Amino acid sequence: MNLKGKAHKFGDDINTDYIISGRHKFKTLDMKELAKYVMEDLDPDFYSKVSPGDMIVAGRNFGCGSSREQAPLAIINANISAVVAKSFARIFYRNCINTGLPLIECDTDQIDPGDEINIDLQKGVLHNATKGIDIPITPLPEVMLKILSDGGLVEHFRKYGTFNFD
Amino acid sequence: MGKTIAEKILSNKSGRDVKANDIVVADLDFIMGQDGTSPLAIRAFKEMEAKRVFDPSRVAMVIDHSAPSPLQGVSELHHQMREFADEQGICFYDIGDGVCHQLVPEQGHVVPGDLVIGADSHTCTYGAINVFSTGVGSTDLAAGIISGKLWFKVPETFKFVVNGKLPAGVFSKDLILYLIGDVTADGATYMAAEYVGSAIEDLSVEARFTISNMAIEMGAKCGLMEADDKTIEWVKQHSKREFTPVSADPDAVYARVKEYDVSNLEPQVASPHTVDNVSAVSAVAGTPIQQGVLGTCTNGRLEDLRIAAGILKGRKIARGTRLVVAPASRSIYLQAIREGLIETFVEAGAAVVTPGCGPCVGTHNGVPSDGENVISTANRNFKGRMGNNKAFIYLASPATVAASMLTGRITDPREYIN
Numbered sequence: 145m146n147l148k149g150k151a152h153k154f155g156d157d158i159n160t161d162y163i164i165s166g167r168h169k170f171k172t173l174d175m176k177e178l179a180k181y182v183m184e185d186l187d188p189d190f191y192s193k194v195s196p197g198d199m200i201v202a203g204r205n206f207g208c209g210s211s212r213e214q215a216p217l218a219i220i221n222a223n224i225s226a227v228v229a230k231s232f233a234r235i236f237y238r239n240c241i242n243t244g245l246p247l248i249e250c251d252t253d254q255i256d257p258g259d260e261i262n263i264d265l266q267k268g269v270l271h272n273a274t275k276g277i278d279i280p281i282t283p284l285p286e287v288m289l290k291i292l293s294d295g296g297l298v299e300h301f302r303k304y305g306t307f308n309f310d
Numbered sequence: 311m312g313k314t315i316a317e318k319i320l321s322n323k324s325g326r327d328v329k330a331n332d333i334v335v336a337d338l339d340f341i342m343g344q345d346g347t348s349p350l351a352i353r354a355f356k357e358m359e360a361k362r363v364f365d366p367s368r369v370a371m372v373i374d375h376s377a378p379s380p381l382q383g384v385s386e387l388h389h390q391m392r393e394f395a396d397e398q399g400i401c402f403y404d405i406g407d408g409v410c411h412q413l414v415p416e417q418g419h420v421v422p423g424d425l426v427i428g429a430d431s432h433t434c435t436y437g438a439i440n441v442f443s444t445g446v447g448s449t450d451l452a453a454g455i456i457s458g459k460l461w462f463k464v465p466e467t468f469k470f471v472v473n474g475k476l477p478a479g480v481f482s483k484d485l486i487l488y489l490i491g492d493v494t495a496d497g498a499t500y501m502a503a504e505y506v507g508s509a510i511e512d513l514s515v516e517a518r519f520t521i522s523n524m525a526i527e528m529g530a531k532c533g534l535m536e537a538d539d540k541t542i543e544w545v546k547q548h549s550k551r552e553f554t555p556v557s558a559d560p561d562a563v564y565a566r567v568k569e570y571d572v573s574n575l576e577p578q579v580a581s582p583h584t585v586d587n588v589s590a591v592s593a594v595a596g597t598p599i600q601q602g603v604l605g606t607c608t609n610g611r612l613e614d615l616r617i618a619a620g621i622l623k624g625r626k627i628a629r630g631t632r633l634v635v636a637p638a639s640r641s642i643y644l645q646a647i648r649e650g651l652i653e654t655f656v657e658a659g660a661a662v663v664t665p666g667c668g669p670c671v672g673t674h675n676g677v678p679s680d681g682e683n684v685i686s687t688a689n690r691n692f693k694g695r696m697g698n699n700k701a702f703i704y705l706a707s708p709a710t711v712a713a714s715m716l717t718g719r720i721t722d723p724r725e726y727i728n
């Protein structure tokens with residue numbers, strides 16, 4: 145799986161309220177509708193700035209706060225291909241794997257806003273094309289790779305009816 | 311080699327001898343979803359082609375985040391939950407019953423030694439009664455209610471040793487805000503927190519819930535405490551289930567240990583817009599306040615209402631302010647009526663609303679206007695959290711909220727406590 149897009153940069157501690165606010169997420173299960181409000185409280189025009197494949201690039205503790213799965217789903221539906229951060233909050237991390245949104249943990253200080261990023265998930269390589277550098281990334285645990293490769297937890301359960309990591 | 315509480319519970323529930331960083335698939339004792347997360351879980355349940363939940367008596371859904379429904383879209387989602395609950399015969403709590411994290415322990419669903427997931431980040435609350443409980447998303451919730459299991463990475467543990475005696479006017483909310491300010495919002499990410507020490511032992515079980523509730527605000531997976539005599543008595547009053555408490559071994563291995571003495575702790579306040587932006591009340595005293603919130607899964611229990619009513623009794627909230635009070639459950643609400651606490655709040659000028667989460671999560675029941683300052687007993691002060699990204703939220707104890715409402719400015723509650 146190869147991902148390609150430009151970086152939209154955010155800071156540390158981006159919580160799930162910022163990703164999709166509570167005043168929107170309780171109203172509907174229509175994720176295309178919710179996607180319009182992604183990151184609204186930090187950047188009201190964010191949704192319109194995204195080209196398909198673009199990536200959110202952030203600092204530490206991305207996705208902290210509430211357990212709302214609307215957060216990764218709204219990001220996916222805003223046509224963001226991956227989130228790249230120094231570290232992630234754990235519930236958000238699980239939710240991304242379960243819903244099929246790729247997460248990359250690496251040193252994001254080497255990525256500036258607008259940089260062109262290429263990621264090869266199989267090889268575990270992130271290439272900053274603008275700067276011409278490779279940035280090492282933390283590999284995903286096997287259980288998560290299994291769920292991701294099945295296409296998310298819904299597909300994993302459709303296939304096995306329960307958890308199957310053998 | 312000794313084990314932490316988290317390692318022991320996950321060993322018990324997976325049938326394997328596991329330690330930190332192992333991956334396990336473990337049996338769940340109880341599973342809960344609320345109205346912000348259950349509708350997506352019901353959709354995933356159907357997409358997973360499941361027919362029945364694994365055990366209806368071990369599954370609960372709670373309508374608390376928008377209760378009663380303020381919008382047609384929300385009403386449709388609530389309808390889906392009621393239909394699913396009927397069809398599956400699961401435990402169901404409708405509008406007015408209370409906040410999920412109050413109901414799950416209060417109604418006796420969980421006991422010491424349990425492994426519990428909830429589709430709400432503050433599920434870590436039950437750690438106060440020795441339960442490994444943690445928040446998950448909707449798809450994990452669906453997998454849990456179908457299989458009765460979930461996979462976990464066994465967390466390392468961050469041990470907080472909190473000694474000393476809290477001074478008068480300083481409460482468990484101040485204690486946990488202080489710890490979060492110290493270790494920051496990701497200080498315990500991926501880890502279990504264990505809270506021990508004489509200051510924790512001195513607290514009532516109700517006050518301990520406030521601490522475990524906010525474990526997630528330091529990034530922790532759960533916020534565990536030992537079960538002592540107070541815990542055992544409290545659980546026996548609320549549950550008929552048999553249980554065996556789980557203690558950490560004396561030679562358990564911790565990723566990090568920090569010691570504190572809270573004997574001289576001042577009341578604490580978290581200022582906008584992060585929970586770890588904590589200072590002593592003296593540093594922010596005098597900040598004008600337009601709205602107060604008393605309630606939520608953090609501080610909407612009877613003890614909290616009693617403390618606030620003790621300050622508000624016979625007084626009026628300041629002109630130009632308003633106070634929203636939401637008891638955490640129907641039974642707390644009823645007891646507060648019997649004790650005259652609700653009369654005190656209403657006479658003081660407060661608006662008492664249905665038990666639920668509305669004022670904290672910005673769904674309804676008190677959305678502030680642009681530029682306003684709110685002081686709240688809740689657990690999050692993120693920009694936009696209460697429904698307006700141009701408002702400012704300060705977090706504090708019920709006593710500090712009550713005192714601040716009387717003056718219209720952030721106020722040290724010790725001015726009102728003998």
